[in-house]
Amino acid sequence: MKINIDMKKLLLSILTLVAFASSSTVAQTTKIDVNIKGYNDSTLILGYYFNQKMLVKDTTTINSNGSYTFTSDQKLDEGLYIIYLDDKSYFDLLIGADQDFSVTTSKTDLLQQMSISGSAESADFLAYQRFLVSKQKEAEPIQEKLKVSNDPQTKKALQDQIAALSSDMKSKYETTINKHPDSFLSIFLKATQEVAVPQMQAPANSSNPDSAVQRMRYDYYKAHYFDNFKMDDDRILRTPLFAGKLDQYFKKVVLQMPDTIIKESHRVIAMANGNYEMERYLIQHLFNMANESKQMGMDAVMVSLGETYYLSGHADWVDDEFISKLQERVDKIKPNLLGQTAPDFKMQSYTEEYYKLSEVRAEITILVFWEPECGHCEKEIPKLNDEVWKKFKDQDIKIIAVYTQWEKDPWVEFIHDKELTEWIHLYDPHNRSNFRNNYDIYSTPVVYILDKDKKILAKRIGADQIPGFLNHYFKLN
Template sequence: LTKILKVLTPVDIPEFKFPENTAKKDSLTRLYQYVYNKDHYWDNVDFSDDRLLRTAFIEQKLSDFFKNIVLMNPDSLTKEAVKVCELAKKNKYFFQYVVVYTTNYFETSQIMGMDRIFVNLAERYYLKNECWWADSTILRKIGERVTKLKPNLIGEIAPDLKMEDTAGVWHQLKYIKADYIILAFWEPNCGHCKKEIPKLYEYYRTVRDSGIEVFAVFTQHELDEWKKFIREHNLDWINVWDKYNFTNFRNLYDIYSTPTIYILDKNKKIIAKRIGVEQIEKFIQYDRKNNTKK
């Protein structure tokens, strides 16, 4: 009971004092309080005692830590996730629980970019054989998931694609000149695509002369249906398909559903992935504004 109560005890944050003439003293105080709370968040948890895992408090504490304490940044989250995993090594079952929780938490997160933390943790623990509970099947599945995610993580250069359009003309992604490239994977018989692709085109019509291009990849092989949809909706952007199945785009971009949309910057770096059509305009506006400030 004492250990459980200790887990529930908030971090005792000391009072930070600065000279009266310190610039932005209140902001500095809040920063010091935040850092202290984060750095000492796990002080009251005895990671050597796996009996704590029979309560709901460890899961609650992990959830609160990653949702509310750590800055929503892949580097910060990776650092803190590794820190708590290392602390949990004091007990094999605690270590198992924390590694399983954190890898699953970031793999299934709906927040864009969190898959990088999953990849980092999987490579550090599962793929280096530190997970005693993981059999060959688990390791194979995690390895396959890491392999599919690594090429398309935010911040990576987008894998190049060279594909034909409806007239048999070749287009290569790396040679497209634009400030932003919207890379859309879709197919005309997908119910969601039927709604979203026309919406994407309506947006494209308003920005096509402002450095934004669309590289739209047809993911199937029913050529007549594809061409018909293009004609009916006047999709006069770059329409391409992998006629000979040479590009391996499904694995390179982790395409398991459609539509799947990525946004690339002028250097072909992935800056957004699996983004909804309705979010694209605000995302690009925000990114442009930030780049203007630099």
């Protein structure tokens, strides 16, 4: 097997790696003898999977006999490890409870020539890998024939062969996990299995049975998505499966609505059931996912997780500086979350009139913060006029454009040059409204869309996205 990996970067990561230590580690020794025939006087790296990455645990130079012994005064955290060779070939090595064992293989075929003695759990994982590879090889020609076959009897015979292979793999899976109950091997193999959704029947009074069954199947799949993962066991973190499975749930399975994601985030975190490392990982991962999201409204998820787990003092792994910065960020975001009433303000126009946001009457108010010297504003503001104002001004909308600076002349000149005089143009020369904090203005342009009650419907939306949003809104209302 081959993997494209920069060995220099991998070696360099040793200098910065901080091992994700399990609270269950006990003071026992680890001794793993590795012998690779035909491979000597070269670099050997022991790595492990974590958070969709492969991290380095140890590195050494294998001797002239192709041998090396990994030793440690403490047991390694159980998980799926990787042995890398400097020609970029590698093999997976399951390290479970038994950590005094030997691995022998040959450079010519790392997997098929491998043998493991001293750890039944590791050896049975190797046997399971080989079994799957052999069944996949058997299935390939059958699947190719199935693609081109047009004869019903032939197709049926080929499908029966595939079903028999699937049955063999299922039997091997069940035999392996039953032989090692509660082991890391059992936990890992169970996690590789997809949730089986049972056949369902729509209620008798359903007006659209197909749609009802589809919804029932979705609800079941969502509710049972993590059934095959032991969520209160942090050993599952050290596999290539968990982070991807978690991301898929929150990005593909769960409806992309802030309230739904907030509810599901708390539900999934609770599945850790007090396991410190698992809970810590889930909190960090879901918080970072929300914080880095470009999707509108996901800042509400960040605020909820931040307040519940970080600002409450629950997350004891972060320092005071992080808490202070997070509190400041939450204070700026919270007043302008979707669904909140937009913070009121009173500002003056370039014609010396005063306007209060709450007193501007319109079905839709588009509130834009901008400045003429901003390169992006020079493009977006005229586009907002041409693509939004001119097309929707007869549908009871108003545009309030807040100038974020103080020099009046360039502002007024831009308004007239771009023929924006039908908008309401305001500014706050004495900084009395606190709009920068209330609306989280750290760059321009920033657009908010408000309903007739000045509740925030959308924010940080581009001018080219607004027509579609307004068409949808007016269609529903």
